[in-house]
Amino acid sequence: MIRPPGFAGAAFGTAADGDLRRDHEARQRIAADLGIATDWAYLNQVHGASVLAAERSGNAGDGDGLVTHTSDIPVMVATADCVPVILEGTDAAAVVHAGWRGAAAGVLEAALAVLDAAGVDVQRAAIGPAIGPCCYEVGVEVAEQFPEFVAKTTWGTTSVDIPGFLAGRLEGIEVWRSEECTFTSVRMNSWRRDRTEHRQVAVAWLPNN
Ligand SMILES: [Zn+2]
Secondary structure, three states: OEOOOOOOOEEEOOHHHOOOOOOHHHHHHHHHHHOOOOOOEEEEOOOOOOEEEOOOOEEEEEOOEEEEOOOOOOEEEEEOOOEEEEEEEOOEEEEEEEOHHHHHHOHHHHHHHHHHHOOOOEEEEEEOOEOOOOOOEOOHHHHOOOHHHEEEOOOOOEEEOHHHHHHOOOOOOEEEEOOOEOOOOOOOOOHHHHOOOOOEEEEEOOOOO
């Protein structure tokens, strides 16, 4: 797992950590390493902008952002090119799954709004490994959603910078960025590269105390 420095409860998995949605043994091992509960809450990720609060571990329903208010319930999202974001605040933490559709729909803003409405002061955000502007080739219908974040792939075609777009929505918050591109990093699952069912998991939690 990748631990962003300065965060109390944030980790981004790599392919080697296993698919923690399904692999209970791997999750048990990782949870023990992180010192957190084994059973985590997760979402049916639908590339939208719904943000839910986890009331128990297990499937929280359809959505792309998940908030926890208790150390008993770590929250996770699974990605393989889409952008995982962890938000850490006073007495709450959240994970967000943002591909271009979710980013355009405002899933990160929705998560910030849910936390704000709950009285949570978001102090830090971590943007995990995702496909970068170096490799995220898109058509005009996607590029036109992110006019200020259009870029070029290393092979010269049109791309967009979704992690950069998301970082731009986090003004006033301390942001850590992995900058690792899932498409080129062989230690990461990449849907575009491998058409794989495997995902890496981002997990957020509140430390005990
Ligand atoms: Zn790349």
